Amino acid sequence: MADFPDGLVQPDQRSCGAACLVVAQGLRDPDYRRRVEEQETFTAETLTMHARVTSAVDVAGRIQPPWPRALGTPPWAVAHQLAGTAGHSYRSIPVRWRDGDAAYDELVGLAEPAALYVGSEWLPRHVVLVLEGSDSRLRAYEPASGRVVTVARDRFVDHELALGGWGARWVSILSGE
Secondary structure (H helix, E strand, C coil): CCCCCCCCCCCCCCCHHHHHHHHHHHHHCHHHHHHHCCHHHHHHHHHHHHHHHCCCECCCCCECCCCCHHHCCCHHHHHHHHHHHHCCCEEEEECCCCCHHHHHHCCCCCCCCEEEEEECCCCEEEEEEEEEECCCEEEEEECCCCEEEEEEHHHHHCCCCCECCECEEEEEEEECC
């Protein structure tokens, strides 16, 4: 998968999911990518995306539960937005208490970007965009730093992710195809 411009950082503490959605759309649409590859435009589009995905209507015009923006972006909204820009379904898979190797293997060999919710032992707190995976590592856009980072399999399996300061895996949002 192509890399998105380096250094594009989420504009606030609640917009990590929206930043991942902007990057995912940019990976699919070169014209959109060119429009949002400067930080100022990326910030504006991320805040617009956050307002859109937490509203009562999803990207396809269907009713969805509205969500307080102060709580970030809910998994169903990320799945709906990814599906709307990809043209096929995405599904949410809770991975907090699943076998780590099995959850990791679902991210290996991705043909499409996938979102991964990470957090504390008690709550999901942050979203990253998994770009690709192999048997030993994942590459992910980390919106808190604006960088593409590498996550080793053992760190994923052992809940030692260190993504945005959070270690535990919570939910994967994967392409349904």
